[in-house]
Amino acid sequence: SQTIHQWPATLVQPVGSPLSLECTVEGTSNPNLYWYRQAAGRGLQLLFYSVGIGQISSEVPQNLSASRPQDRQFILSSKKLLLSDSGFYLCAWRDPVGYTFGSGTRLTVV
Amino acid sequence: TQLLEQSPQFLSIQEGENLTVYCNSSSVFSSLQWYRQEPGEGPVLLVTVVTGGEVKKLKRLTFQFGDARKDSSLHITAAQPGDTGLYLCAGGAGGYQKVTFGTGTKLQVIP
Numbered sequence: 208s209q210t211i212h213q214w215p216a217t218l219v220q221p222v223g224s225p226l227s228l229e230c231t232v233e234g235t236s237n238p239n240l241y242w243y244r245q246a247a248g249r250g251l252q253l254l255f256y257s258v259g260i261g262q263i264s265s266e267v268p269q270n271l272s273a274s275r276p277q278d279r280q281f282i283l284s285s286k287k288l289l290l291s292d293s294g295f296y297l298c299a300w301r302d303p304v305g306y307t308f309g310s311g312t313r314l315t316v317v
Numbered sequence: 318t319q320l321l322e323q324s325p326q327f328l329s330i331q332e333g334e335n336l337t338v339y340c341n342s343s344s345v346f347s348s349l350q351w352y353r354q355e356p357g358e359g360p361v362l363l364v365t366v367v368t369g370g371e372v373k374k375l376k377r378l379t380f381q382f383g384d385a386r387k388d389s390s391l392h393i394t395a396a397q398p399g400d401t402g403l404y405l406c407a408g409g410a411g412g413y414q415k416v417t418f419g420t421g422t423k424l425q426v427i428p
Contacts, residue, residue, distance in 0.1 A: 213359075250321075250405065251360075251418040297359050305350045305407075306416075308359030 209234035213298045213309030220316055226271075226285040228312050230298030233279065238300040240281040242273055245295040245311075254296075257281060288316045320344075321408055321419035329425040330396055338391045338422045340406035347410050349382055349389045354403040396426045 210233045220226060232238050239258050243251040253266045255273035263273050270289060274282045281298060293316045298309040321342045330336055340349070348367045352360035364373050366382035366389065373380045377400075379392040393400055406419040 216357075250420045253415075299359070301416075304365050305362040306352075306360070307362070311357070311359050313357070 209238075209300070209307060211298060211300055211307055211309045213312060215312060216310065217313045218315070220288050220314065222290055222316055223287045226283070226288050226292070226314070228283040228296055228298075228314075230281045230283075230309055231279055232281075232300050235279075235300065237278060240275065241299045241301060241306070242281065242283050243297045243299065243308075245297060251297065255283070290316050292316050321406055321417050323404075323406060323419040323422045325422060326420065327423050327425075329427065332397060332426055332428050333395050336393050336396060336424070338393075338404055338424070339388065340390070340408075340419050341388045342408060342417075343387065344408070344417075345386050346408035347386070347414075348408070349386075350407045350409070350416075351380055351389070351391055352405040352407065354405060355401075360403075360405055393424075396424075398426045398428050400424060401426050 213230045241256045242254040244254055245251050256264050257275040260275055260278055270285055272284050293314055296312045296314055299306040321340055324339045328336060348365055350365045351363045353363055354360040364375055364380045366373055366380055369382060369384045369386045371382045377394045381390050389406055401424055404422045404424060407416050409416040
């Protein structure tokens, strides 16, 4: 069965510091991978998606970036965090039926 | 831009009561999914509906896709505390096309 791992679970970072969130998928090859952000327990905002190694599509212009160095690895990064980057970040892979989400990372920028 | 509005935004009910959550859009979707999310966790897929008028049942949960495929409802019978969570609908244009998530309904079932 397919599983998705996301870490860390929680993160507190000062403004201006860098960020790296990692997501890995097991049990599937060439998955479509996604990064979402969720504010205050509401709907999900799509940040990036990737259909293959090195292929990244950005949905929202901002100071975040994403990379896919390996087939089953998806990384969300920032060089300098802003207060507005605080939120709940979710990695997901998708098949035609729907999404399978990771357990999320709660990021607080202070 | 496709929008999915959910109502109500918040719902607090007593255990054993029935409830219905609505998901509405002006856009047509090829498929619609419902997810439940518990605090501090990622959403979990409950069901996917693809045919206008389709009704699916998952134990005490009944999902319906509107005839015009623009709206959906989730009905819970005899709610239990374990049903507490954030319910999200999500509409897609089919296959791997972009999916739009609804605004969410936060449900609290009081024992």
